[in-house]
Amino acid sequence: MKNNKKILITILVVTLLLAGGCGKKDYIIDSENKIVTNSETGQSVQKDILCKPQENSELYRIYETYNDQLDIKLEELPKCEDFNLTTNKYKGLWQAILVRPIALVVLKLGYLFNNFGISVMVVGLLIRLIMLPLSLKSVKQTNNMQKAQPELAKIERKYANKTDNASMMAKSQEMMMVYQKYKINPVSGCLVALIQIPLFFAFLDAINKVPAIFEGSLLGMQLGTTPWKGIAQGEYIYIILIFLIIITTYISFKKSMNQGNTENNEMMQQMNFMFKFMIISISIASFNLPTAIAFYWIVTNGFAVIQNYIIKKVLDKEKNDKNKIIKIKPKKPSKKGVK
Secondary structure, three states: OHHHHHHHHHHHHHHHHHOOOOOHHHEOEOOOOOEOEOOOOOOEOEOOOOOEOOOOOHHHHHHHHOHHHOOOOHHHOOEHHHOOOOOOOOOHHHHHHHHHHHHHHHHHHHHHHOOHHHHHHHHHHHHHHHOHHHHHHHHHHHHHHHHHHHHHHHHHHHOOOOOOHHHHHHHHHHHHHHHHHOOOOOOHHHHHHHHHHHHHHHHHHHHHHOHHHHOOEEOOEEOOOOHHHHHHOOOOHHHHHHHHHHHHHHHHHHHHOOOOOOOOOHHHHHHHHHHHHHHHHHHHHHHHOOHHHHHHHHHHHHHHHHHHHHHHHHHHHHHHHHHHHHHOOOOOOOOOOOO
8 A cells, every 4th residue: 555655656746746746837827816817718828828829819819909918019929830949948858958949840740731630640640660679668567577477576575574684685686687597677568658658748738828729610529628628518529539448448458457467466556556547547637638649649559559459460460480390390310220
């Protein structure tokens, strides 16, 4: 239970850090000290945007009203089609390295495809393709961990009732020997997840900072509208969006877990707790995320499911071919002498 609490606290701390510690200071505040929201989309209105919203839109009216709170005044902002990496000042490496480049690529592809929803999904797929070598390594690590589980479980049982330092040291050494035997690096298996989290927040930040993106629409859904706002307005198509987020997240995370261990050991308990916690957290958060982020999340998770399935099939085929080679042995020459 203590380990579960540690995992929960770690996830929360990392999430808050990667989210940039956003608070009221990042949003426009009304006279009652409340965050101003766009009545059409349900989005909280940020102070720091990268380009102008469409004139005569609800969002443009809000920014005109609260122009004095903007980091860059409305009249000084470029049109979204004129935005580039050197336009206006930016705050910190987070924007320079991730947010602004993502916003620029989504904008350029959006104008190319004449749809920002499509560009969001294409950029999500491009990121997944770039991460493919890491994903392949992660899947191989998972397969190696499955092979090692019987030996790791045996070690767990061996030291189950021993808590002295000598036993703990011996246990660690034996586990490290198993890891070396199966070429397992416990950290490398988490690389994809660790990279995906900041990319997700960078994508969210880019969407919120570029009005042209969340003013667009795809399949009848406005990209800036939150599913909760859409459902409240009687647009029940957003329920399908929530369902797809939950199901693709569930399948993607489930496939990423180590399924080879049937022992009810501490490691599996921790992984199951983390899995359930992440599914519940993402399910709740999905109601208040922009639809553009929902499309990004669904497409990247769907790609991950297909990718992991194909990689697993290839690895299984290689394993079967190897086993066939081992089984097929040349016949030993006869020892009988020639008459």
